[in-house]
Amino acid sequence: MTSNPGGAESSLRPVVAANAVAVGTSTTGARRASLRRILSQRSAVIGLVIIGFLFTIAIGADFIATHPPNDTMLRVEEGARPRQAPCIHILGCPADQPQHLLGLDGNARDVFSRIVHGSRTSLVIGFVTVAAAIVIGTLIGAVAGFLSNRTDGLLMRSMDVLLAFPALLLALVIVTVLKPTLFNAMIAVAIVSIPIYARVMRASVLSVREQDYVTAARALGDSSFNILRRRVMPNAITPLIVTGTLGIGTAVLEVAALSFLGLAAQPPLAEWGTMIGNERNQLFSAPWLIIAPGVMLTLTVLGFNLLGDGLRDALDPRLSR
């Protein structure tokens, strides 16, 4: 959206591309073309860079982290106290003090190492939650789109009920019902995002259901499952990827909010939302304990949002508004 001014000239190309996707011919040439289009979107590139950075530190966490993320430094290092300010030697911190790039938290754990390991937690949360929601959501959407009006009505009305609650509030209630753990929080956030994917999928099914090539496939005796796989999925995959990418950001955000309230990840697990929640009363005495995880959380969500926006503009002009 950012770099697509919406002029006639620039909207022409994606329309052609959308047709290519609609027919379902993802040849190497078409793939290369869409990759080129993605890389011509500034926001997609920035998003990719941010996400790449996060993946790098998540994969290399064990090498990048300077200390074990869950170990207290009390009695390990001389003079370590809880909530010790950052100490970086090249920035003038006395060399006889142990170096902690982002200081220590309330349990005298190294914040930098916890931040680094927290990227793993957040990425896993984002991808697993959204994957679960997409699988269930597309299933519901496909069934609703293919089956009778009554089933469709029933399924989509129940999706409406889920959508009638503000997502975070519903997740809050579900987590309470299930007991507050990280896994349950992920389930809760997945449940509240199911309707979004169900709607996307149903729309894709409805848009091709009456097409001639689907009628032809049916006449040739193709099963509903085959039609779904070969005719519907190629159409649905683009909006699903775009919605899913944006959804990862939302999922990370919502799970972090639940963690902040103490309803998801429990200490000592290194999770940014929990880190902020545990130390939020120390804002005035030890602000670095909140700023560091806050910045990382924002960066993660920003990365997925930018990539999602970029993908949408590049791949599917019908979705961009």
Added chain:
Amino acid sequence: MIRFIIRRLLVSIPVLFGIIFLTFLLARVIPGDPCLVALDQRANPQSCALFNARFGLDKAVIPGVFREDGQLVLRLEQLPATLLDNQFTAYLGQLARGDLGDSVANRKPVTQVLLERMPTTIELTIYALIFAITVGMTLGIASAYRRNSKADVGTMMVANLGVSIPVFVLGLFMAYLFAVILKDSPIALPPSGRLSAGFRFDTIPEAWGLTELSGPPRSILDFLSNMYTVNGVVTGQFNLAFDAFRHLILPAIALGTIPMAIIARMTRSSLLEVLGRDYIRTAQAKGLRPRLVLFRHGLRNAMLPVVTVIGLSVGGLLSGAVLTETIFGLGGIGLVVYESITGRDYVVIQGMAIMVAIIYVVVNLVVDISYGFLDPRVRLS
């Protein structure tokens, strides 16, 4: 138009029913025995049996399903007998009488808890919405008008950051900036509470000498008194209004930033689309002033999607209120939700959830109806 409204109302009925059923069910499967929570140390088998009988908790949850020792058990043979006599029908009857039940933890009607806490949240939400709409639309219009300029790119960067920053992170960052870094400067702002410590003020009935008043008029005035800025302006206690407003600035901005960013983006893209239409070129060609073209021909036609996102953002504001009120120590609905979830006060959770969902449905309804006014084509189809 009336037919359009009625049709929309009818469509929301099954959704509302589903909402009531879902919140009811969720509240019944919440772990933790309400009897233990309410009676605490006085809880024993006898007192719990009495307690459950009094609150109707010994009945079937829904036809054929009982709750025993915290587990839901299905008893099909009891289904016909409990078809009409169960907790759900009892609850529906109660709702029909406008009764949301009694808070188990603090033995007050939920409606009373709502009335006491609601003004804070309404005040907060309204300021957040005002911030979101004015700033968001201004940024969106400016950036569409000067598209691809530095201002446009900058605005969209702010908007992207705005949708990405978690409410609680932004709230804490701002509290740090305005209450710690800028502590002694003139633009320092308080990071918590609704009023400065020790601030004394009169409620509206007190200020107007209506202390004798009772009944609904009194409730309404008390309700309004609890919105401190309204109280301050209405009764002329401007220092009260000012102090309350200062306390609301940070929470309102924290809460309103995500909708602000969404509104800015939507205004920009919608306006850009409209500005590319033929009738805009016609208007420009016949020599209308650019400002007139932008506002009368452009903005008016670009409003529909903007109104939609404004409506949708109300739900986000209600969720965000839980976080904002927790951070800034404002005792509104959001804090009640959080407290009753940690305290397992499921009657309150249920009542809040239903109320929030109804607000949400009503807002969506209002949005749909406003389409009818903004775009006659919606009304006619």
